[in-house]
Amino acid sequence: MQFASLRERAEKDWQRIRQHPMVVAIGQGTLERSVFRTFIQQDALYLQDFSRVLARLASLAPDIAAARLLLAHADTVFQVEGELHQSAARDLGILEGQLGRGPKGLITKAYGDHMVRQVMQGAFLPALAAVLPCYWTYAEIGTELYGLGLPEDKLLRDWILVYSGDEYRRAVDEIVSLFDRLAGASGKDEDAQVEEVFDWSMIYEWLFWEQAYNGQQFFVN
Numbered sequence: 001m002q003f004a005s006l007r008e009r010a011e012k013d014w015q016r017i018r019q020h021p022m023v024v025a026i027g028q029g030t031l032e033r034s035v036f037r038t039f040i041q042q043d044a045l046y047l048q049d050f051s052r053v054l055a056r057l058a059s060l061a062p063d064i065a066a067a068r069l070l071l072a073h074a075d076t077v078f079q080v081e082g083e084l085h086q087s088a089a090r091d092l093g094i095l096e097g098q099l100g101r102g103p104k105g106l107i108t109k110a111y112g113d114h115m116v117r118q119v120m121q122g123a124f125l126p127a128l129a130a131v132l133p134c135y136w137t138y139a140e141i142g143t144e145l146y147g148l149g150l151p152e153d154k155l156l157r158d159w160i161l162v163y164s165g166d167e168y169r170r171a172v173d174e175i176v177s178l179f180d181r182l183a184g185a186s187g188k189d190e191d192a193q194v195e196e197v198f199d200w201s202m203i204y205e206w207l208f209w210e211q212a213y214n215g216q217q218f219f220v221n
């Protein structure tokens, strides 16, 4: 199993993400502030799960090089995305200390639980597959939107710059290379599991955009 085959099977899901009206509106600089605010609030909650998932994934890693890489990534989530979120929060009028607090949307919870379940089950490759769409789709979106020309709105511009930047691209390459190295000799049963987990994460990525764009109708707590 290689990432390229996951990428191939995800084509339909990828197309509906890149054409999502929220993704398009970020690129055009026309996204409503309230929608972006909902997104950033939910994303901050999502990242709390995500970072912990990476740390636990490090503990499942089959070798030390993989463990170190994943631990570094767990920390980077807060450096890179944390900074982006903090400055976005200031612009969006999210009060100090309120970012990453408040009601968790149903999709935020379901996506987080999906990733957490994989690391709790303890099989390394399916758990790694759960975080691949997160890395990969944002790099694709960032690169595509950057190619269309940056919008004037600083908030949206900065968002695109993070996900189209070299630093982020390097991070995605590291994770994809890790997958390719460790999934090289995977068996049929494991591949089927990897594909199922990956497919669900792709669906959740799309639903995460839906959740913010349509306004949240379900709150879990």
Ligand SMILES: Cc1ncc(C[n+]2csc(CCO)c2C)c(N)n1
Residues within 6 Å of the ligand: 043, 046, 047, 050, 076, 077, 078, 080, 081, 133, 134, 135, 136, 138, 171, 205, 208
């Ligand atoms: C729903 C959702 N999916 C993906 C990302 C992007 N992302 C989150 S953490 C991380 C790892 C590197 O920092 C990446 C790429 C996001 N922010 N929100």
